[in-house]
Amino acid sequence: MLISRDQVLDQDIGLHGALFGGGMMARMDKVAGITASLMSRNRRFVTLKVSELIFHSPVLPGEIIEFYATITHQGRTSLTIQLEVQVYAPVTDSHRAVTSGAFVMVAVDEAARPEAILWKQEALEEANRAHVDREARQRGQATPG
Numbered sequence: 001m002l003i004s005r006d007q008v009l010d011q012d013i014g015l016h017g018a019l020f021g022g023g024m025m026a027r028m029d030k031v032a033g034i035t036a037s038l039m040s041r042n043r044r045f046v047t048l049k050v051s052e053l054i055f056h057s058p059v060l061p062g063e064i065i066e067f068y069a070t071i072t073h074q075g076r077t078s079l080t081i082q083l084e085v086q087v088y089a090p091v092t093d094s095h096r097a098v099t100s101g102a103f104v105m106v107a108v109d110e111a112a113r114p115e116a117i118l119w120k121q122e123a124l125e126e127a128n129r130a131h132v133d134r135e136a137r138q139r140g141q142a143t144p145g
């Protein structure tokens, strides 16, 4: 499910002419929090764990990045969100995978203790449909080997 889009500006660039990795991680963490909120009626989520964070390709100034989320695990107080970040080039209508990672988010109460997630079933179904559609589109675009 496409959660958000953003653009990389000159001020976001690190030492090697591309988006600073820490900047990408902060953007992904924010998107993971937004995704958790969209899927539930809980007020607060915190990041518990980030794993398999991979930078596949550098992101250059001016490029538009898209954040796609898939819910890969639904627990009682936690959920795992697989985030895929892609560069989208409007001129050629093409995508390039740039970063991916899995985020475990935990719903917490006012005292920062884990609390049960109040799922929004319709949002979960929409996210699942979007994931299936995207996979089918990607399969359709793949060049037969």
Ligand SMILES: CC(C)(COP(=O)(O)OP(=O)(O)OC[C@H]1O[C@@H](n2cnc3c(N)ncnc32)[C@H](O)[C@@H]1OP(=O)(O)O)[C@@H](O)C(=O)NCCC(=O)NCCS
Pocket (backbone or CB within 6 Å): 046, 047, 048, 049, 074, 075, 076, 077, 078, 079, 104, 106, 108, 112, 113, 114
């Ligand atoms: C997130 C936090 C509230 C969890 O507290 P906790 O006492 O460890 O909570 P629990 O042991 O009850 O686990 C909570 C959930 O996390 C899951 N969990 C715990 N450790 C895990 C791990 N290593 N990997 C995956 N899931 C894990 C548990 O299975 C549980 O999920 P479930 O209810 O869906 O089964 C606490 O660790 C915390 O406050 N961490 C700091 C969060 C933070 O500041 N984030 C910002 C980073 S700068």
